[in-house]
Every structure is written in structure tokens, then in C-alpha cells.
Amino acid sequence: MTKTLTRLLLLPLLGLLSLGASANFSFLKQEPQVLPVDQAYLFDFRQQDNALQLTWTMAGDQYYLYQDKFVLKVEVDGSAELGPIQYPSPVIHTDEFFGDQPVYFNDVTLTIPVLEAQGEAAVTVTYQGCLDKVLCYPPTKQTVYLSAVAANDGLLTTAAPAPAAPQTQQDGLAALLAGDGLLLPLVTFFGLGILLAFTPCVFPMYPILTGIIAGQGKKLSTGKAFALSMTYVQGMALTYSLLGLVVASAGVKYQAALQSPAVLIGLAILFVVLSLSMFGLYNLQLPSSLQGKLANAQNQQKGGSFIGVFVMGLISGLVASPCTTAPLSGALIYVAQSGDLVLGGLALYALSMGMGLPLLLLGTSGGKLLPKAGAWMEAIKHVFGFLLIAVSIMMLDRLWPGTIMDVIWALWGVALAGYLLHQNKKTAFSWMQTVRNVVVVLGLFASVSYGFHAVMNRGETLASAQHAVQFIKVKTVQDLEREVAKAGAEGKTVMLDLYADWCVACKEFEHKTFPQPQVTARTDKMVLLQADVTANDAQDIELLESYQVLGLPTLLFFTPEGEELNQLRVTGFMGPNPFADHLDAVLAQ
Known part of the structure; x- marks a missing residue:
């Protein structure tokens, strides 16, 4: 049984390798392109x-x-x-x-x-x-x-020699993949995936998986919890890996399309519907007739559970797709430059499995740690229902960031705190009940305070934004060329920030890096341009494809002569200090 399950879980990876070797898919050919x-x-x-x-x-x-x-x-x-x-x-x-x-x-x-x-x-x-x-x-x-x-x-x-451009992490990882060894790059990407598992992009997967585990009922063995968790992680890894290969082969427009309003709203509705099953409004399972047929095929397991969990893993891979991290960028750069989609796919798969390791541990432990009977089991399921609603809010936050979403988060916190207070009253009076009451009340006040400050400080936030780093907005390739030429007439270097609302790391640049003094001291010597490609319309796609952008965030730099410093392009997030050093190298050109 164990060997059979292992083979089944390895099928996605074997399928990926077979696709990479297939001659029927022209974009998956590995042979280096012979150019004039x-x-x-x-x-x-x-x-x-x-x-x-x-x-x-x-x-x-x-x-x-x-x-x-x-x-x-x-x-x-x-x-x-x-x-x-x-x-x-x-x-x-x-x-x-x-x-x-x-x-x-x-x-x-x-x-x-x-x-x-x-x-x-x-x-x-x-x-x-x-x-x-x-x-x-x-x-x-x-x-x-x-x-x-x-x-x-x-x-x-x-x-005096110009300071060498600091090698960005993504370029270093691309070079690592281009080396002779195979084990070290895959182990490196697996380790980086573990670190990424604790980032905001992967966080929504925790309530999704724990909600699945909690929904399996009272009799859940550790073995089945592991099998379900591994199935979920395999689905997530397959989506993340294949999506990365598509982006590297065909451009960022496919990544952006998956973050369009229709897709994000659809995902938000899906997770709300799933949360309703956690609240007991319905049982998420196949019809009894089909469930009976599948029960024999799945060795008396709950009908359709593994298939459903795998599909949920596939869908959940989309949740992390907008996060263009340095490891992901390194793999995309390697694939785009070498055309080696097999090694690139293996690196993305190793990265995904690293991201999924904490999920696997959490899901497996759920078989032991979750209550097996009693009212607390239902309470835990309801809490996971709230967490699935939080995933929906995260989806919508990519579309409408700002005060409205802050208020929605505050209301969600108030609702969760109210539910926990109601459940805690049903427990026997003890010092633990008092401690729980204090913790939940503090959470309630924190939620109310968060929403209150979001409304009251809206004007202050807008005012502070006027004093933040100011960008000249561009939309088309022609806009960019005009502004670069104008900056060249003034003898200035140009930085172009390619931004989208669904790009988490873009917002990290905006709030953590650009406003810092060591960065502004250098950007003040430049002309700063920004292209918002959230809409992903024809003009956005033309701009991204013109400069072969693999993912967001991406920063492009142009000399006063109008030439792009391609070797100094930044893909993925950089902190203030390394970014300041990078700008020194740009200004020295």
C-alpha cells in the first residue's frame, strides 16, 4: 500500500519530466537555440x-x-x-x-x-x-x-574602477542551476522553499489544508492525515512548477491573467463556499452512489477525498503564484536563458516541496493533535471556517487594498473574537477559561482599534503618501521611450518600477525599501518612472513583452544615453541596504 501510494504521489513529477522530454511540445524543447x-x-x-x-x-x-x-x-x-x-x-x-x-x-x-x-x-x-x-x-x-x-x-x-554590480540573489541562483552539479541546486532550492513557507504568500495555504484535515471527521489516523497532506502538497507543487515554466516560456502576462479580478473573485467565492462546510451548512462529498463505487477503489477511504484534496492543492498553487521571490526569479531566469525546462522544472518542484514541508508536518500532526470527539471538534472546524474566510479576504485585498479592506479585516476579527467568547462560556469555569477570556477580549479590542484607526487615519495616510517617493507614471512603450529621452537630455539615469496591485513584493518595495534614507539619497539623482500593469491590458502586455519581463516586481535602469542596463536589472524584492549598493553600481555606469 505504501509503495502504491508513493508511486501515485510521484506521478505529477514524472508527468512533468515526460512533458519536458516530449518532442510534441515545441516550447518544452531543451536543445539550445542556434542563432545567427x-x-x-x-x-x-x-x-x-x-x-x-x-x-x-x-x-x-x-x-x-x-x-x-x-x-x-x-x-x-x-x-x-x-x-x-x-x-x-x-x-x-x-x-x-x-x-x-x-x-x-x-x-x-x-x-x-x-x-x-x-x-x-x-x-x-x-x-x-x-x-x-x-x-x-x-x-x-x-x-x-x-x-x-x-x-x-x-x-x-x-x-578608479566602477564598483562592480552586486550579484542579485536571483542571478546567483540562476548561475547555480547553470553549474555542473544537480544535487546542490535542488537541495538549495528545497531549503529556500522552507524559508518561503513562512511568507505572506504561503500563509493562506495553512488554513486551507487544516480545514481539509479538520473536515475529515472524528476518526482520522496519522497515516491518512499524512497521505492527505502529501496529496495536497503535490497538487500545490505541480501548479506552482508548471505555472513557473509557463511564465518563463511565454511571459508574465499569464501570471498576471491568473491575478485578474475575475480569477481572484472566483477564488474568494470558492473559499467562502468551502468555509460554509466548516460551519456545518453542508457536507462536501460526492453523491452516495458514486461515493460507494469509489470507496472500494480507494480501500474504503472517504469517497473522492484524495481526488478532491489533490484538486484543492492544484487550486491553492494559484494563491502563491503572484509572489515573485528571488528563488522563483532565479529559476525563471535560468529557464528563459537556457531553455532547459527539465532542470528548471525540477528546481521549481524542489522549491515547492520546501514550501510544502511545514504544510505536510502541520497536516500530519493534525491527525493526532485535533480533538477526536466532543464539542471542541466542532469548534475547531468553525475556527478553520473563519480562517478560510480570511483566505478569501486576502484574495480581495489584492484588488482593493486600503481602508475598505482594513475595515473588513477588523470586522472579521470582531466576528472571530465574538464566536470564541461565545464558545468559551460553554466551558467549565476555571482559571484556563479566564485566561482564554482575557486573550480573546484583547483580540477583540485589537480588531476594533485596527478598524477605527484605519478609518480615522485615512486622510493622514493620503497626506503621507504625497511625501513618499514620487514616480512619473507611464503606460505604454512610447511613454517610456519619451521619458527616457527627456531624462537623457538632462543627463540623468532612469529607474522604471514595474508594479501591480496583486504583487506582494511590489508593495514591500514601496513600503520597506523606497522610502529609506539610504535609498532616497540615490534615487534623488535619478528620474523615477512607474508602470502599473495591474490591468494586464494590451498596452501592459506590450510593455512587459518588449523588455522580456519574467515576473514582478522588476526594476529596469536606463543610462542617460537611453540604453537599458540589462545586467543590473532587479527581479524580486531587495532590502534597503543591498538596494542602495545596487543603485551605486547603476549610477557609476
């Missing part, structure tokens, strides 16, 4: 006084350039003299035909001293690279025209 050479190696150059910098940015982590294939040649239509190429440190790559070769992955910048340049001197650079284990490109040439440089000794001005 000019797209595989994006070329750029910059001349500053007598220093010429040539930069190549690779399209993926499997592309590389040979160090010894760079050749410079001065064309005859101008007079110029160049010094020796200054190479950055290469990595040694074992080539199937040439043995160990010094190469560059990801990006490389060569610096060349210009000893002298007259007129329209042109320099041709030849380079060659390969797509690892797929093909090698023929030697390719690019031509650069030099600005005039008076005769000099070729010594480059020693400038």
Missing part, C-alpha cells in the same frame, strides 16, 4: 580619449568566444596606430578538437590603447566563437571608426 552570429554575439564599442573598448555579449551561457581568435587590423582609408589588446582573465574550456582553450562566456570587453588616429580611421576586428557541443561559427568581422587621437605614449589613464 550577429544575434549570438551582440557587439558594441566605445572610445574614450585614447582608450577603445570592444564588447561582446553572448545570447546564452552556452556560447563562448576564443581569446586567441581576436585580430585587429587598421584599414587603409585612415591612419591609426594601436597598442596591444588588453584581455580580461579568460576561463579554460576543454575543446573536443583543440584541447584546453582560453575562452570567454557570457560577455567580454577588450581594451585597446589608441597610440594615434587621424581622419576617419577604421579598425576591423575579427573574432570567432562556438555554441558548446553544437557548432562553431566561422570567423566574423566588425568595423569600428575611430575618433581623432593625437600622438601619445599609449598609456591609458588609470581611472
Whole structure:
């Protein structure tokens, strides 16, 4: 029985792997995409006084350039003299035909001293690279025209190096997945999932699962509690993993669509309906005729329970979907860059299972800790009914944050406190009854106070918002380009904040990071733009797809010349201090 159950619970993961290997799903192919050479190696150059910098940015982590294939040649239509190429440190790559070769992955910048340049001197650079284990490109040439440089000794001005951009956590995790090992990345993502289990995004799943366990009746063994909890966690993990792969493959618009008003309201209604079963208004089960047939197939278990719990797990995966955390972003970045959906899917699955571990422990313990008989069993079920209503309020809070939702939360707290006081009066008089009364009354006053202050401080909140970080609102790609050009005319760097009401981490940025002094001291030197993509309309989708945004929150940075600093893009939440360091790196560009 145990082996059979284990196999059944592993079916979602095996299905995910089989999908990833299937050739019938074009977006799940793992083979690296072979690009034209000019797209595989994006070329750029910059001349500053007598220093010429040539930069190549690779399209993926499997592309590389040979160090010894760079050749410079001065064309005859101008007079110029160049010094020796200054190479950055290469990595040694074992080539199937040439043995160990010094190469560059990801990006490389060569610096060349210009000893002298007259007129329209042109320099041709030849380079060659390969797509690892797929093909090698023929030697390719690019031509650069030099600005005039008076005769000099070729010594480059020693400038203080720009501070290196701190590697964001999501980029570090993407690099970890790109490494050679498999066990360490999966263990890392599993551990990070455990940490995420205690975040606001996962919290709604606790009352959902405990409500399911409480609804199983008085005779619930530890074994069945474990089986039900594992079934629920598997459903949640499957939804979370597949949704992540879809977002990485097709864009954030699908993530946003799942947070549309229709979906959120639908989920809120669903959890209210489920809460009614906790209050005893109906029993959530299949018709007796079908229940009898399934009972034999499920070894006399309650008809449809495992199927229903698995479906609830699938639906609950949507609850955590708007939270673009650094681990999720790291997996999405890796999938988007490499196309390896099998490893990306395994990382997302490991992350989901880490998130589900506390849920699994809670659900399993429910078989022992929940009362097995008596009035308290019904009281516990009613409390879980209140918690399911709280999940509904959380769904609606993504649509209508503010005073109204604060008042609704206060009313929910008052109702729960009133119910607990009523139940406590039915218990025998003792010092424990008194303690419970005191605790519940304090909760009642806290709820009333919360609602009162939400109403009374509404004007103060609006006033303080006027003194918060001020953004220029943009809606379309054209709006963004216009504001970036305007900022460029003033010689200023631009930060674009991509925001949505359903994005929990976006609000963390708004309240915890942006207002801090060490951050405002740097953002005051920038032009701050914000695009609210909550509506997920055609203009929002066009903007997100134009910049290949994988999830929210995402912050984009543009130089005064209008170029996006793609390597300094932020995806996922950052605290005030690391974000201030990140802004230093942006301003140094």
C-alpha cells in the first residue's frame, strides 16, 4: 500500500519530466537555440580619449568566444596606430578538437590603447566563437571608426574602477542551476522553499489544508492525515512548477491573467463556499452512489477525498503564484536563458516541496493533535471556517487594498473574537477559561482599534503618501521611450518600477525599501518612472513583452544615453541596504 501510494504521489513529477522530454511540445524543447552570429554575439564599442573598448555579449551561457581568435587590423582609408589588446582573465574550456582553450562566456570587453588616429580611421576586428557541443561559427568581422587621437605614449589613464554590480540573489541562483552539479541546486532550492513557507504568500495555504484535515471527521489516523497532506502538497507543487515554466516560456502576462479580478473573485467565492462546510451548512462529498463505487477503489477511504484534496492543492498553487521571490526569479531566469525546462522544472518542484514541508508536518500532526470527539471538534472546524474566510479576504485585498479592506479585516476579527467568547462560556469555569477570556477580549479590542484607526487615519495616510517617493507614471512603450529621452537630455539615469496591485513584493518595495534614507539619497539623482500593469491590458502586455519581463516586481535602469542596463536589472524584492549598493553600481555606469 505504501509503495502504491508513493508511486501515485510521484506521478505529477514524472508527468512533468515526460512533458519536458516530449518532442510534441515545441516550447518544452531543451536543445539550445542556434542563432545567427550577429544575434549570438551582440557587439558594441566605445572610445574614450585614447582608450577603445570592444564588447561582446553572448545570447546564452552556452556560447563562448576564443581569446586567441581576436585580430585587429587598421584599414587603409585612415591612419591609426594601436597598442596591444588588453584581455580580461579568460576561463579554460576543454575543446573536443583543440584541447584546453582560453575562452570567454557570457560577455567580454577588450581594451585597446589608441597610440594615434587621424581622419576617419577604421579598425576591423575579427573574432570567432562556438555554441558548446553544437557548432562553431566561422570567423566574423566588425568595423569600428575611430575618433581623432593625437600622438601619445599609449598609456591609458588609470581611472578608479566602477564598483562592480552586486550579484542579485536571483542571478546567483540562476548561475547555480547553470553549474555542473544537480544535487546542490535542488537541495538549495528545497531549503529556500522552507524559508518561503513562512511568507505572506504561503500563509493562506495553512488554513486551507487544516480545514481539509479538520473536515475529515472524528476518526482520522496519522497515516491518512499524512497521505492527505502529501496529496495536497503535490497538487500545490505541480501548479506552482508548471505555472513557473509557463511564465518563463511565454511571459508574465499569464501570471498576471491568473491575478485578474475575475480569477481572484472566483477564488474568494470558492473559499467562502468551502468555509460554509466548516460551519456545518453542508457536507462536501460526492453523491452516495458514486461515493460507494469509489470507496472500494480507494480501500474504503472517504469517497473522492484524495481526488478532491489533490484538486484543492492544484487550486491553492494559484494563491502563491503572484509572489515573485528571488528563488522563483532565479529559476525563471535560468529557464528563459537556457531553455532547459527539465532542470528548471525540477528546481521549481524542489522549491515547492520546501514550501510544502511545514504544510505536510502541520497536516500530519493534525491527525493526532485535533480533538477526536466532543464539542471542541466542532469548534475547531468553525475556527478553520473563519480562517478560510480570511483566505478569501486576502484574495480581495489584492484588488482593493486600503481602508475598505482594513475595515473588513477588523470586522472579521470582531466576528472571530465574538464566536470564541461565545464558545468559551460553554466551558467549565476555571482559571484556563479566564485566561482564554482575557486573550480573546484583547483580540477583540485589537480588531476594533485596527478598524477605527484605519478609518480615522485615512486622510493622514493620503497626506503621507504625497511625501513618499514620487514616480512619473507611464503606460505604454512610447511613454517610456519619451521619458527616457527627456531624462537623457538632462543627463540623468532612469529607474522604471514595474508594479501591480496583486504583487506582494511590489508593495514591500514601496513600503520597506523606497522610502529609506539610504535609498532616497540615490534615487534623488535619478528620474523615477512607474508602470502599473495591474490591468494586464494590451498596452501592459506590450510593455512587459518588449523588455522580456519574467515576473514582478522588476526594476529596469536606463543610462542617460537611453540604453537599458540589462545586467543590473532587479527581479524580486531587495532590502534597503543591498538596494542602495545596487543603485551605486547603476549610477557609476
